[in-house]
Amino acid sequence: MAQEMRSPIESGCPDGFQYMHPVMRKNYGQWAYHEDIRPGVLVHVSHNGDKIWTVRAGTQRILDLFTLRKLCDIGDEYGEGYIRFTIRSNIEYQLGDEAKVEPLIKKLEDEGFVVGGTRNSVTMISHTQGWLHCDIPGTDASGVVKSMMDELIGEFTSWDMPNRVHITTSCCQINCGGQGDIAINVQHTKPPKINHDLVSNVCERPSVVARCPVAAIRPALVNGKPSLEVDEKKCICCGACFPPCPPMQINDAEHSKLAIWVGGNHSNARGKPTFQKLVASGIPNNPPRWPEATAVVKKILKTYKENAKDWERMNDWIERVGWPRFFELTGLPFTKYHIDNWRGARNSLNASTHIRF
Amino acid sequence: MAKNTYPTPMLDELESGPWPSFITGIKRLRDEHPDERINAVTNGLLGQLEHSYETRKGYWKGGTVSVYGYGGGIIPRFSEVGDAFPESKEFHTLRVQPPAGNFYTTDMLRQLGDSWEKWGSGLVTFHGQTGNIMFIGATTENTQHFFDEINEYGFDLGGAGPCVRTAMSCVGAARCEMSCAHEHGIQRWMVNNFTDDVHRPALPYKFKFKVSGCPNDCQNAIERSDFAIIGTWRDDMKVNQEEVKNYVQKKGRQYLIDNVISRCPTQAISLRDDDTIEVDNHNCVRCMHCLNVMPKALHPGDDRGVTILIGGKRTLKIGDLMGTVVVPFKKLETKEDYESLQEMAEDIIDFWAENGLEHERCGEMIERIGLVNFLEGIGIDVDPNMVSSPRQSSYARMDGWDEEAEKWFERKREEKQAASA
Ligand code: HEM
Ligand code: SF4
Ligand code: SF4
Ligand code: SF4
Ligand code: SF4
Numbered sequence: 001m002a003q004e005m006r007s008p009i010e011s012g013c014p015d016g017f018q019y020m021h022p023v024m025r026k027n028y029g030q031w032a033y034h035e036d037i038r039p040g041v042l043v044h045v046s047h048n049g050d051k052i053w054t055v056r057a058g059t060q061r062i063l064d065l066f067t068l069r070k071l072c073d074i075g076d077e078y079g080e081g082y083i084r085f086t087i088r089s090n091i092e093y094q095l096g097d098e099a100k101v102e103p104l105i106k107k108l109e110d111e112g113f114v115v116g117g118t119r120n121s122v123t124m125i126s127h128t129q130g131w132l133h134c135d136i137p138g139t140d141a142s143g144v145v146k147s148m149m150d151e152l153i154g155e156f157t158s159w160d161m162p163n164r165v166h167i168t169t170s171c172c173q174i175n176c177g178g179q180g181d182i183a184i185n186v187q188h189t190k191p192p193k194i195n196h197d198l199v200s201n202v203c204e205r206p207s208v209v210a211r212c213p214v215a216a217i218r219p220a221l222v223n224g225k226p227s228l229e230v231d232e233k234k235c236i237c238c239g240a241c242f243p244p245c246p247p248m249q250i251n252d253a254e255h256s257k258l259a260i261w262v263g264g265n266h267s268n269a270r271g272k273p274t275f276q277k278l279v280a281s282g283i284p285n286n287p288p289r290w291p292e293a294t295a296v297v298k299k300i301l302k303t304y305k306e307n308a309k310d311w312e313r314m315n316d317w318i319e320r321v322g323w324p325r326f327f328e329l330t331g332l333p334f335t336k337y338h339i340d341n342w343r344g345a346r347n348s349l350n351a352s353t354h355i356r357f
Numbered sequence: 358m359a360k361n362t363y364p365t366p367m368l369d370e371l372e373s374g375p376w377p378s379f380i381t382g383i384k385r386l387r388d389e390h391p392d393e394r395i396n397a398v399t400n401g402l403l404g405q406l407e408h409s410y411e412t413r414k415g416y417w418k419g420g421t422v423s424v425y426g427y428g429g430g431i432i433p434r435f436s437e438v439g440d441a442f443p444e445s446k447e448f449h450t451l452r453v454q455p456p457a458g459n460f461y462t463t464d465m466l467r468q469l470g471d472s473w474e475k476w477g478s479g480l481v482t483f484h485g486q487t488g489n490i491m492f493i494g495a496t497t498e499n500t501q502h503f504f505d506e507i508n509e510y511g512f513d514l515g516g517a518g519p520c521v522r523t524a525m526s527c528v529g530a531a532r533c534e535m536s537c538a539h540e541h542g543i544q545r546w547m548v549n550n551f552t553d554d555v556h557r558p559a560l561p562y563k564f565k566f567k568v569s570g571c572p573n574d575c576q577n578a579i580e581r582s583d584f585a586i587i588g589t590w591r592d593d594m595k596v597n598q599e600e601v602k603n604y605v606q607k608k609g610r611q612y613l614i615d616n617v618i619s620r621c622p623t624q625a626i627s628l629r630d631d632d633t634i635e636v637d638n639h640n641c642v643r644c645m646h647c648l649n650v651m652p653k654a655l656h657p658g659d660d661r662g663v664t665i666l667i668g669g670k671r672t673l674k675i676g677d678l679m680g681t682v683v684v685p686f687k688k689l690e691t692k693e694d695y696e697s698l699q700e701m702a703e704d705i706i707d708f709w710a711e712n713g714l715e716h717e718r719c720g721e722m723i724e725r726i727g728l729v730n731f732l733e734g735i736g737i738d739v740d741p742n743m744v745s746s747p748r749q750s751s752y753a754r755m756d757g758w759d760e761e762a763e764k765w766f767e768r769k770r771e772e773k774q775a776a777s778a
Binding site for chain 2: 005006007008009010011012013014015016017018019020024025028029031032033034044052054058059060061062063064065066067068069071072075076079081082083084085086087089091094112113114126128129130131132133134135136137138139140142143146147149150151153173174175176177178179207210211213238240246251253254256266267268269270271273275285287288289309310311342343344
């Protein structure tokens with residue numbers, strides 16, 4: 001190309017202060033307390049009495065330009081032009097004027113957005129990319145989330161849960177969706193099917209071999225050509241070999257299932273942060289609306305809501321009542337797959353007579 | 358409007374129901390956007406996605422695409438079914454670093470939207486799980502044009518590949534009474550001192566910084582970052598006893614006992630007969646629970662700093678790991694404090710770059726070599742705050758005991774001297 005290429009300006013992460021509401025800039029580090037006025041609305045009060053109102057709303061996360069501009073129009077006409085996004089992709093409008101709160105809520109709701117997602121609600125499900133634009137997904141996180149939020153919307157707009165509920169989804173076993181009070185993740189159940197014709201062309205074999213967590217892959221000659229073979233007895237069907245070697249086809253229309261995990265909690269509040277634990281698997285990956293997965297999630301939420309005490313997160317509640325009770329109350333089966341055999345698994349076994357009758 | 362649109366009977370089912378529908382949004386771009394390029398690319402995308410829904414398979418593959426001067430920041434997407442859906446056969450995602458704290462004015466959002474309208478599909482997400490603005494869907498050529506345009510007004514690509522990734526911080530001091538740190542300043546200071554490592558992937562694997570202003574860790578830093586920086590305090594928490602009494606008045610004594618006093622993980626709070634409370638601050642582990650329940654009455658103390666945990670990550674390859682405390686408390690006030698934090702990160706990244714295996718996260722390396730070897734590698738002394746409990750197994754060689762014990766006493770003497778100086 002004759003045209004000279006432009007060198008990048010390596011400016012990195014931009015300064016957020018230039019886009020911050022002036023009341024927030026003025027009171028930076030000076031906040032005294034906040035109150036939750038209604039689901040989706042917070043007011044923060046500064047030591048000098050200044051107040052900032054926040055209105056939080058759920059969106060479709062994959063925003064088209066029409067929707068992005070609509071959200072901006074709403075922010076200009078009904079808000080004060082300042083926006084922030086939460087870690088779970090909710091949109092937040094900041095207001096210095098209380099009188100704008102109600103009209104803004106009404107406008108957002110009239111336009112189909114959902115005000116809520118604060119305090120002890122089920123907030124927006126954080127999700128990954130899936131079939132829409134990832135190269136290794138077993139499902140479509142956006143579709144799972146849309147279907148589920150359609151049914152959980154009443155929990156987004158209310159404060160009926162014992163404590164906040166964070167749900168996540170991931171569309172492969174790398175789980176980039178993260179820990180959740182409830183997590184809905186792909187679970188493969190069969191070893192990868194190897195397309196031997198392609199392996200020799202596209203894969204760096206030693207690095208694929210190194211990727212396997214259980215050393216189940218070995219180099220092999222197949223039909224006289226260098227390829228790979230999997231020890232299917234050892235294989236744990238994790239799919240780690242698939243990203244570096246697409247011919248190791250792990251995704252399967254029938255055998256890639258969904259599993260549900262509960263009790264992941266990032267916060268240090270009360271107990272230390274916890275990882276989520278398996279409670280259900282074998283759930284069909286059933287587009288376009290994944291009704292089976294939603295049914296299990298609703299069952300868990302209902303049981304939690306009816307049985308947990310105020311301020312108990314999912315993990316706090318289960319720790320108090322015990323896992324046998326969790327399975328009894330939810331009616332979910334307890335199977336041999338619930339007993340861990342990965343490294344450190346002994347720590348998850350009951351080495352005591354602490355048993356609830 | 359695209360002339361012949363691919364039928365999408367399955368996706369159409371995602372247009373019903375009360376939650377906003379991403380399919381409806383993509384269809385609007387296909388049917389109503391004035392630019393035929395955008396109509397076509399979203400038509401192809403919907404066609405391919407419908408095909409995925411029918412067959413329950415994904416059809417994107419990676420490749421190599423980057424902008425001039427950088428090695429990462431773009432997630433290349435080439436379609437495996439590009440013959441059937443040629444309109445979206447190149448559909449790359451640009452990862453762009455958001456302003457610290459995820460703040461925008463509507464003007465800036467519009468400007469980003471306008472640029473994306475010129476060069477991309479019109480689809481964008483605020484934000485991906487790592488924290489980038491994800492501009493979804495550009496051709497290889499337009500990737501460069503789009504980047505050039507937004508880079509001129511202050512936006513830069515994030516990381517992709519084995520490199521330092523885009524960092525994140527919670528809303529923090531901008532709007533949270535729990536904040537014990539200057540989250541956005543720390544985030545920018547750290548990640549912007551590693552721009553070379555963001556843009557030119559050459560590390561064993563990814564490396565993430567995340568900052569939360571207090572132990573509530575809204576940013577999920579402990580579990581989701583290699584280098585978690587969490588605000589905390591070490592003097593006494595502030596108690597407004599009048600507000601405690603008000604709380605009892607409003608909610609009842611029993612509620613306070615059940616929800617605050619007995620939920621404290623270290624039994625550090627007691628309720629007095631006059632409905633005020635007493636906090637055993639030496640035994641409070643700064644879990645935040647009581648502050649969360651009574652935000653008007655309880656506040657972090659004034660002697661603030663950060664705790665640093667290293668090595669959090671998700672499942673691949675050895676299973677999920679939380680970060681481990683490596684620095685229990687560090688002041689972050691002066692320029693020197695910030696510089697020493699940066700130096701520590703440099704030491705860690707250098708040590709890991711040298712000792713980590715290919716595709717091994719920092720936390721996995723620590724698991725493999727042991728925390729002590731890691732600490733010796735980066736020159737940090739052991740501290741009982743780094744463990745939940747001391748060793749349980751006697752199978753270890755301990756012939757250096759006397760010297761190690763002397764190191765501890767020496768350090769204690771120095772601390773004492775420093776404190777009295
Ligand atoms: C090869 C294919 C992969 C693709 C295309 C991919 C794509 C992505 C994308 C687009 C995001 C969100 C990024 C953002 O916010 O900018 C993400 C996040 C993430 N990915 Fe991947 N990823 C891949 C492989 C992996 C692997 C192998 C791991 C395992 C270690 C992994 C772990 C994660 C995690 C843990 C996050 C989110 C973590 C956080 O909160 O920062 N990904 N991935
Ligand atoms: S969870 Fe897996 S498939 Fe889904 S976006 Fe993340 S890396 Fe891709
Ligand atoms: S699926 Fe996982 S366990 Fe099985 S061969 Fe691939 S990397 Fe190894
Ligand atoms: S981590 Fe703490 S300081 Fe940051 S937003 Fe959450 S509660 Fe506030
Ligand atoms: S912050 Fe946590 S540990 Fe400290 S007193 Fe409150 S409840 Fe107890």
